[in-house]
Amino acid sequence: GAGVSQTPSNKVTEKGKYVELRCDPISGHTALYWYRQSLGQGPEFLIYFQGTGAADDSGLPNDRFFAVRPEGSVSTLKIQRTERGDSAVYLCASSSKPPGSGGSSYNEQFFGPGTRLTVL
């Protein structure tokens, strides 16, 4: 089946512009995660959705960053007034709940190929 997909694969924009990055998770996965990876670093958590709601947005660096998942599947990460420091690879991942799990436990996360954002 199809894995996690992200569009666009590359995005070049100018400082101050608005960008939207899209993530299509694996069908049926209720959890969706956004991470950001700067060159030579490990990924850093941004936000996590459980269904349609943001269950943890503690990683969003400031109020220029916002993410939505209105129907509980596709998610969009939105960045306003982009800055050069926003340049990074933005990764999306999704996961499912183990069968019969009643709590908040989730299976492993499946990652998309990422969107490379370059802010000039």
Place this chain on the structure above:
Amino acid sequence: KNEVEQSPQNLTAQEGEFITINCSYSVGISALHWLQQHPGGGIVSLFMLSSGKKKHGRLIATINIQEKHSSLHITASHPRDSAVYICAVRVGGAQKLVFGQGTRLTINP
């Protein structure tokens, strides 16, 4: 100090060598992940473990919860194993992952 530390940061070896990559963490976790990232490519999950040991092909992952330490081993290494290997932990009851800096592995033929 990062919550997740990996060593070494870079590792170069010859084909066939036994490889060990280490991960130490300083927080209570519910699970630990080992991930593989090829240059220009996406991240692939290799293992998710919360205790003991898991094996898949030539890859073995172990975790010692008391010592807050995990290792990833590759037996009979091959040039196609060249990639960045990343350790990540799920902290407590949270779902987000906290990542190490990664270990860049190069296997020469």
